[in-house]
Amino acid sequence: xxxxxxLFALVGALSFxxxxxxxxxxxxxxxxxxxxxxxxxxxxxxxxxxxxNRLVTAVVMDARGxxxxxxxxxAKQFSQGILARLTDIDTLLEQWQPLVPEADKPLFDAVRxxxxxxxxxxxxxxxxxxxxxxxxxxxxxxxxxxxANRKAFQESIDALTQHGSEAVEAxxxxxxxxxxxxxxxxxxxxxxxxxxxxxxxGGVLERHPALRVVLYHGGGAFPSLVGRLDMGYRxxxxxxxxxxxxxxxxxxxxxFDIIAFRQDMLRYMINTYGAEHLVVGSDYPxxxxxxxxxxxxxxxxxxSETENAVLGGNASRLLRLAS
Numbered sequence: 001x002x003x004x005x006x007l008f009a010l011v012g013a014l015s016f017x018x019x020x021x022x023x024x025x026x027x028x029x030x031x032x033x034x035x036x037x038x039x040x041x042x043x044x045x046x047x048x049x050x051x052x053n054r055l056v057t058a059v060v061m062d063a064r065g066x067x068x069x070x071x072x073x074x075a076k077q078f079s080q081g082i083l084a085r086l087t088d089i090d091t092l093l094e095q096w097q098p099l100v101p102e103a104d105k106p107l108f109d110a111v112r113x114x115x116x117x118x119x120x121x122x123x124x125x126x127x128x129x130x131x132x133x134x135x136x137x138x139x140x141x142x143x144x145x146x147x148a149n150r151k152a153f154q155e156s157i158d159a160l161t162q163h164g165s166e167a168v169e170a171x172x173x174x175x176x177x178x179x180x181x182x183x184x185x186x187x188x189x190x191x192x193x194x195x196x197x198x199x200x201x202g203g204v205l206e207r208h209p210a211l212r213v214v215l216y217h218g219g220g221a222f223p224s225l226v227g228r229l230d231m232g233y234r235x236x237x238x239x240x241x242x243x244x245x246x247x248x249x250x251x252x253x254x255x256f257d258i259i260a261f262r263q264d265m266l267r268y269m270i271n272t273y274g275a276e277h278l279v280v281g282s283d284y285p286x287x288x289x290x291x292x293x294x295x296x297x298x299x300x301x302x303x304s305e306t307e308n309a310v311l312g313g314n315a316s317r318l319l320r321l322a323s
Contacts, residue, residue, distance in 0.1 A: 041099055042168040048096045049161040052089065052111075056154065059085045059122050066129035067138040075129035075137065082126040086119050101167075107160040114153040121149050196222040196254060197229060201242045205250045212253055212318050214279060218260030223269055226251060255318060257281025258297060258310070259290055266300060275306045279315045 062085065065078030093112060100108045121141065128137040140146070196215055199205050205213075215222055229247035233239045243250075251273055259281045260266050269278060280297065283289020290296055297310050315321075 038171045039168065041101075042164060042171060045096065045099055045104075045164045046161070046168060048092060048099075049157065049164060052092055052096075052157055053161075055085050055089050055092065056118075056150075056157070059089075059118075060150065063122060063125050063137075063141055066125060066134055067142055069129065069134040072130050072133060075134045079126035079129045082122050086122060089115060089119070104160065104163055104167075107156070107163055110156040111153075111160050114149075114156045117149055118153040121146050196220075197225065197247075200229065200247045200250050201239065203243055205253050206243055206245075209253070212255065214255045214257065214318065216257050216259065216281060218258065218265060218269065219254065219256035222254070223256065223273065251277075255279050255314065258293060259283055261290075263296075263299060266296075270300070270302075270306075275302065275310055276314055278310045279318065280311060 059082055062078045062081035066075045066082070069075035069078060093115060097108065125137050125141040125146075128140055196213070196219070199213060205211060226248050233243075233246050255277050256269060256273075257279055258266060260269070266278070280293050281290070282293045294311060297307060300307075302310070
């Protein structure tokens with residue numbers, strides 16, 4: 001009966017942890033899916049930017065062909081190339097526009113504006129090359145004014161491209177951070193919550209009432225599982241056979257570090273379990289920890305006595321360093 005009781009309690013504890021872990025997993029998948037969508041959209045915009053640069057280069061090369069042609073007949077193929085590539089630029093920008101995020105719209109509008117000026121200059125180059133002479137096209141297009149026009153267009157493209165590249169890098173960093181944080185969170189939830197449940201239902205805390213246990217990462221799933229553990233104790237005789245009192249009565253033997261990553265969670269723990277159960281943690285030197293744990297506590301706006309207890313008094317008491 002004793003082994004059966006322990007096994008039942010273990011299964012119950014695992015079930016509670018599984019529910020919480022599954023919820024976190026679903027949330028992570030949704031966030032990851034949104035990040036993948038952002039990466040895909042950013043990649044398409046980067047591809048469009050590269051295509052636009054190639055089309056601009058093609059227009060410039062055809063313009064040079066017009067300049068070098070011996071007569072209007074020889075310039076015709078290059079003039080047609082200019083007009084075709086300018087049409088391709090218009091089509092590309094039309095396809096690109098719906099994919100432009102709100103933050104990029106001013107940069108994209110600048111590209112559209114400079115593209116119109118670029119188009120006007122190069123369309124005239126193409127016309128002069130076939131209707132007047134290549135020499136006239138050369139005088140119109142091969143000068144500082146036209147080069148300044150092309151430069152303005154190129155700079156607007158470069159600015160949009162640079163911003164797009166930064167967006168891709170930001171999404172990539174965000175996805176890596178999501179993976180790191182979610183992995184640590186899931187492990188913490190599973191291990192922290194399960195360990196606490198096993199200590200309770202395994203009778204360890206009952207047999208060792210002086211034992212104090214610090215649960216890392218805000219106690220993992222345990223602070224949210226206490227009510228469920230009590231429910232299992234009320235409903236199942238096997239749980240009642242494992243320990244003589246409800247699981248929540250053992251909470252005083254636990255302490256939690258402050259690595260919860262949410263101010264409202266810390267306030268919940270203080271309001272529910274008492275500030276005397278919190279100790280400072282940082283996870284240093286791991287990158288997923290708290291950069292400024294003291295500031296994290298000070299931001300809660302606790303009274304000075306409570307704040308000092310969390311910042312050091314509670315740990316001193318647990319380690320029996322207090323006088």
